[in-house]
Amino acid sequence: MKNTTTHKILTPVLIIVWASAMALGGTVLVDFGASFSESTFGLPGWNTLLKSSNLEYTSAGNGGLIAIADAGEYGDYRGVRGTPRQFSSGERIVVTWYNTSDEIITFTSRISFSDENEPNEISPDGTWYTMRQCDDYRYTYSNIQPHATAQTAFNITDSGVHKTDETYSLVNINLAIEWGSTYEKQFLVCDKIELLFDADTLSPAEPTDLTADIISSSKVQLHWNAPADNVGVVEYLVYKDGEIEGYSRSSDYTCVFLEPEREYSVAVSALDAAGNESEPSTALSVATAAFSESPAVIHPDGLEYLGAIAMPVEYNWGGEALAYNPEGDGGQANTEDEFPGSLFVTNVNQPENGLVGQVSIPQPTISSEKNINDLNQAVTLMSPVNIRPMNINNWDYVDIWRTGLEVLPSEQRLYSSWSIHYTVSGEKHASISCCDLADLAGSEKYGAWTIGSPNEPPLDAMIGDWLFSVPQEWAQQHCAGRQLVVGRCRDGGLSGLGPTLYAFSPVGASSPAPDGVLDFTTLLQYGSVEGTDNYFFPHSIDGYKHSDDWREALWLATGNQNAVALVGNKALGDHWYGYYGERMRHDWVIADVPYPEFWQTDPDGKGWRSHFRVPMILFYNPENLAHVAAGRLQSYEPQPYAALRLEHIFWGLDHEIFSAVFDSHNALLYVTEFIRELEGQLVVHIWRINPVSTVARTFERNPNTFEIFQNYPNPFNSCTIIEYELHHQEHVKLEIYDVHGKKVKTLVDESKQAGQHRVTWNGTNQKNVPVCSGVYLYRLVAGSSTGIRTMLILK
Numbered sequence: 001m002k003n004t005t006t007h008k009i010l011t012p013v014l015i016i017v018w019a020s021a022m023a024l025g026g027t028v029l030v031d032f033g034a035s036f037s038e039s040t041f042g043l044p045g046w047n048t049l050l051k052s053s054n055l056e057y058t059s060a061g062n063g064g065l066i067a068i069a070d071a072g073e074y075g076d077y078r079g080v081r082g083t084p085r086q087f088s089s090g091e092r093i094v095v096t097w098y099n100t101s102d103e104i105i106t107f108t109s110r111i112s113f114s115d116e117n118e119p120n121e122i123s124p125d126g127t128w129y130t131m132r133q134c135d136d137y138r139y140t141y142s143n144i145q146p147h148a149t150a151q152t153a154f155n156i157t158d159s160g161v162h163k164t165d166e167t168y169s170l171v172n173i174n175l176a177i178e179w180g181s182t183y184e185k186q187f188l189v190c191d192k193i194e195l196l197f198d199a200d201t202l203s204p205a206e207p208t209d210l211t212a213d214i215i216s217s218s219k220v221q222l223h224w225n226a227p228a229d230n231v232g233v234v235e236y237l238v239y240k241d242g243e244i245e246g247y248s249r250s251s252d253y254t255c256v257f258l259e260p261e262r263e264y265s266v267a268v269s270a271l272d273a274a275g276n277e278s279e280p281s282t283a284l285s286v287a288t289a290a291f292s293e294s295p296a297v298i299h300p301d302g303l304e305y306l307g308a309i310a311m312p313v314e315y316n317w318g319g320e321a322l323a324y325n326p327e328g329d330g331g332q333a334n335t336e337d338e339f340p341g342s343l344f345v346t347n348v349n350q351p352e353n354g355l356v357g358q359v360s361i362p363q364p365t366i367s368s369e370k371n372i373n374d375l376n377q378a379v380t381l382m383s384p385v386n387i388r389p390m391n392i393n394n395w396d397y398v399d400i401w402r403t404g405l406e407v408l409p410s411e412q413r414l415y416s417s418w419s420i421h422y423t424v425s426g427e428k429h430a431s432i433s434c435c436d437l438a439d440l441a442g443s444e445k446y447g448a449w450t451i452g453s454p455n456e457p458p459l460d461a462m463i464g465d466w467l468f469s470v471p472q473e474w475a476q477q478h479c480a481g482r483q484l485v486v487g488r489c490r491d492g493g494l495s496g497l498g499p500t501l502y503a504f505s506p507v508g509a510s511s512p513a514p515d516g517v518l519d520f521t522t523l524l525q526y527g528s529v530e531g532t533d534n535y536f537f538p539h540s541i542d543g544y545k546h547s548d549d550w551r552e553a554l555w556l557a558t559g560n561q562n563a564v565a566l567v568g569n570k571a572l573g574d575h576w577y578g579y580y581g582e583r584m585r586h587d588w589v590i591a592d593v594p595y596p597e598f599w600q601t602d603p604d605g606k607g608w609r610s611h612f613r614v615p616m617i618l619f620y621n622p623e624n625l626a627h628v629a630a631g632r633l634q635s636y637e638p639q640p641y642a643a644l645r646l647e648h649i650f651w652g653l654d655h656e657i658f659s660a661v662f663d664s665h666n667a668l669l670y671v672t673e674f675i676r677e678l679e680g681q682l683v684v685h686i687w688r689i690n691p692v693s694t695v696a697r698t699f700e701r702n703p704n705t706f707e708i709f710q711n712y713p714n715p716f717n718s719c720t721i722i723e724y725e726l727h728h729q730e731h732v733k734l735e736i737y738d739v740h741g742k743k744v745k746t747l748v749d750e751s752k753q754a755g756q757h758r759v760t761w762n763g764t765n766q767k768n769v770p771v772c773s774g775v776y777l778y779r780l781v782a783g784s785s786t787g788i789r790t791m792l793i794l795k
Contacts, residue, residue: 026196029093029171030080034063043195046082050116050172055190061098061149064189071175071185074119074593078190079172081116086167092155092199094134095173099144101187106141106178108132109152110591113168119593128174129154129162130591136273137200138234140587141178149191155199155274160582161589161596171195176591200274204229207236207251207268207278212286215741216777216788217260217293218642219542220286223252224268227278233270237573237611239280240264244611246543247574249535254741256543257570257616257643259300260291289788293641297621298556298563299692300644303669306686307364308651310375311345311672314384317680318347319672320354321467322552322661323405323414325437329360329381332665339363339686341663343670344414346403347384348680354401355384356414356440364686370651372678382440389433389445391514392418404467404486405661408506412437415506417486418448419464423494428459430515432486434507446511449518451486451502458502458520461494463487468554468662470503470622471562478626479503479521489550489568491608492577493529498541498636499550499566500525501625523625525635534575539636542740545571547608552660555622558667559691564625566618566640567660567671573611580609603676615646615655615673624775624792632715632794637774639739641790651675651683658682706730708780708787711761715792719762722747722778728754730782736761737777744771747778763793770795 028042030049035057041047054075055065065078099105108131110119115126133139134151144150158165171193177184205227213221226233238246238253241264246253258264264287267280291299311319321344326332328342339361347355362376386393397420404417415434433447451463465488475483482503489499501524512518527539537544550568578586581598586606589596602609618640627633647655652675660671669687674680708724722734734748745766747759761778764770773795780787 025198026194029193029195031192032064032078032190033057034059038063041080043082043085046080046085048081050077050079050081050170052077052118058100058189060100061189062191064098064191066100066187066189067175067185069186070182072182073176073180074121074174076185077118077172077174078193079112079116079170080193081170084167084169087113087156087165089156089158089165090197090199090201092153092196093131093171094151094153094194094196095131096149096151096191096194097144098149098189098191099146099187100189101184102146103187104146105144105184105188107144107152107184107188108140108142108176108178108591110174110176110593111154112172112174113164113166113170115172116170119174121593124594128591128593129164130176130587130589132588136234137275138273140585140590144188161584161592200231200272200276202230203276204233204270204272204278207270207281210266210268210281210284212266212284214286214289214786214788215254215737215779216790217289217291218258218640219254219256219741220258220264220266220288221252221254221741222266222268222284224281226251227270229270229272231272231274234273235271235574237269237271237277239267239269244573246572247611256741257618257640257645258288259643259645260288263287289786291642292787292789294621294623295693296561296623297641298558298561298619298689300617300619300642302558302561302690302692303617303644303687304690305366305649306688307366308375308683308685309362309364310372310377311682311684312359312378312380313681314380315345315347315357315359315682317674318345318349318353319658319674319682320346320349320401321356321403321405321416322659322670322672323407324661324663324670325358325407326409326663326665327437328358339668340666342381343378343661343684344405344407345659345672345682346401346405349401349403351398351401353384354388354403356387356405356416357384358382372681372683375683378684385441387414387416387433387435387440387445388418389447389514391430392433392448395420395429397422402465402488404465406467406469406484407437408434408469408484410472411506411508413506414440415467415484417464417467419460419488423459423461423490426459428455431460431464432504432518434511446507447514449507449512449514449516451504451518451520453517458500458525461488461490462496462500462525463502465489465551466553470555471557474622474626475503479523479629481505482519482521485523485553485555487524487553489548489566491549492546493532496526496528497532497537497539497544498524498526498548499553501553501564503629521629522635523628524620524638527636539634542639543570545575545610546577547571547575547610547613549613549657550618551657552671554660554662555664556619556662556669556689557664558689561691562622564620564622565660565662565669566620568616568657569613569655570616571608571610571613575608575610577608578606583609583611613655615650615657617644617646619643627792627794633773637739639775646671646685649685653677706780706782706785706787708789710789711778711791715794716763717793717795719760720791722759722761723756724780724787725756726752726754726782732757733781734759735779737779738771739775739777744776
């Protein structure tokens with residue numbers, strides 16, 4: 001039997017206190033005094049005290065209840081009971097606490113309307129809900145200063161796992177310290193519990209005066225006026241074509257990874273701290289600029305969708321990695337086969353599996369109904385086998401395998417990289433291995449080797465999720481012949497603020513001993529998550545979110561055009577650790593007893609989530625990666641020059657990409673989609689990559705307004721010349737932007753006569769301070785027309 005103490009106080013002062021509080025928009029349910037006799041109640045019929053035996057009265061602060069000693073995680077409670085009362089949306093419970101210590105304490109509390117005792121995880125007598133900050137309801141934990149007060153709050157809500165607009169006869173509070181600590185409970189005094197009628201349920205007005213600046217063929221910068229709200233707007237959601245695209249805490253936002261020469265409808269809504277969302281602003285139609293990148297890079301329009309194939313059912317729930325085998329299934333000799341070669345593919349990534357099989361490549365089909373029965377199914381050529389060496393198979397812990405595969409014809413070997421999902425401890429394992437193509441099962445399993453020195457970056461969280469090769473000539477020229485590239489993008493920023501790319505050399509005929517070290521060249525490594533605030537991310541990939549899910553990287557080539565592609569699901573809107581269901585942050589339910597589940601929306605449990613996700617291919621210019629290898633650019637400076645969004649092609653509800661591979665012999669791109677609702681079926685989408693002219697052109701309503709030329713010299717060190725030609729007099733604005741869309745400097749902002757014009761930029765910002773090395777954009781606006789080009793500063 002749980003130890004419960006109840007006290008009942010009847011006093012004529014009660015009605016006076018209640019009437020006064022009601023007039024002020026609330027009432028004190030219980031004000032714990034310095035003793036039992038000094039405690040008061042404010043709601044008629046609610047005058048029975050709830051108190052665990054490990055609490056005592058104190059005169060500290062304004063007086064109240066405090067733990068005698070360490071009360072444990074759930075051992076304390078304090079509250080009040082009375083006659084049944086209907087609680088309604090718009091009301092909230094607020095608890096005031098006082099810190100008797102000389103230290104800052106981070107804490108929250110639990111509230112129950114049904115349990116008059118302490119919380120019990122094993123056999124709960126009632127439900128307990130997590131309370132949050134009183135001043136900002138977006139946050140759970142409060143920092144209470146030494147010898148000061150702080151408040152926790154719970155808003156009555158009419159839906160979801162915290163639905164509480166019902167009739168109750170008690171309010172009970174349990175203290176909760178951050179990280180489950182309990183020692184600090186003996187220093188926090190519970191002063192009083194109040195019922196207030198001021199919970200914010202009013203939505204802000206919608207934002208106004210939405211405008212757009214076209215930054216490039218993939219970026220649009222939006223601006224708007226902040227709306228009115230009864231308590232204040234704290235954040236915004238940006239909508240594109242009716243879906244959430246972005247999130248901002250200021251009245252501007254740069255949309256990234258848009259497609260060239262596309263028209264979009266954008267709008268913005270405002271939210272307050274209670275999560276109330278306004279109606280969207282008046283929609284604005286915006287169009288991106290024309291593609292104006294180097295003729296040496298691949299244009300997204302060159303990707304021609306050919307259809308899809310179905311994987312055999314034995315690979316359901318698998319597909320973590322793909323590799324193209326040009327000599328498989330008869331190789332390239334069969335000229336009648338439009339899709340020669342074969343695919344290596346992994347089965348389900350459980351610890352005892354993660355095995356590699358080989359399948360044929362049938363003719364792809366475009367199914368207008370997205371019916372799996374319309375697709376040709378690949379045929380298994382080799383059943384899955386274990387290709388991992390012993391020093392990988394003997395890892396102490398594996399939750400699920402993360403794998404990369406790449407065939408290296410020059411060595412007749414299949415290379416593999418290995419990691420696991422739960423890479424949070426800063427460990428580093430030997431993770432690169434290979435085996436002979438002729439006999440994956442019977443071959444010696446060479447390796448595994450480490451990328452760089454043990455216990456030094458890149459760590460497990462930064463490698464092991466993709467593996468691909470670059471052209472040998474490029475490798476010799478830029479990274480000492482290191483032709484293989486490994487990397488990862490681990491959610492939560494554990495691999496850094498974006499994807500990684502590290503080049504290393506094939507081991508050759510004389511492979512190193514297991515656990516040997518492979519030297520590497522960094523091609524891409526964004527900044528560290530350490531010290532960031534989960535909103536501002538310096539030195540990150542454009543539009544970075546902790547829930548970005550990039551699953552594959554590869555080198556694409558067609559004709560004389562090349563790109564390094566990143567394939568996966570881009571997180572859009574805000575990001576949080578928790579659930580898709582109810583957009584629930586884990587912190588908002590972290591103290592709930594019992595802990596709620598969201599099986600329908602989150603069958604894999606909690607993780608990094610976002611408002612929306614889009615399957616996408618990002619394109620990097622290999623020249624920028626070469627500059628990183630040579631030390632001319634920092635590893636965090638390259639940014640994708642273009643994107644291709646795939647949501648209209650994909651089949652599943654989640655549009656989830658698992659892996660991809662490029663067939664350089666036939667310029668074919670294979671991307672694996674995992675479809676959970678079809679029992680984990682894998683569908684492989686196929687594109688042919690065609691050369692497309694990438695000659696720069698202006699995107700404008702009047703194509704005869706002007707021409708803008710490539711700056712020279714480019715790259716440059718100290719200054720460069722930008723030339724443009726006007727066909728008639730116009731007001732001209734010529735501005736410099738960084739790759740994130742932030743304006744660096746205005747070079748021209750005045751009316752200009754028809755004819756040729758030349759401007760010199762000395763590589764400084766608006767304050768004449770030299771800018772850093774990197775890629776920059778210059779944008780010319782003449783009348784209603786816009787032209788954009790890129791340039792590179794190397795210092």
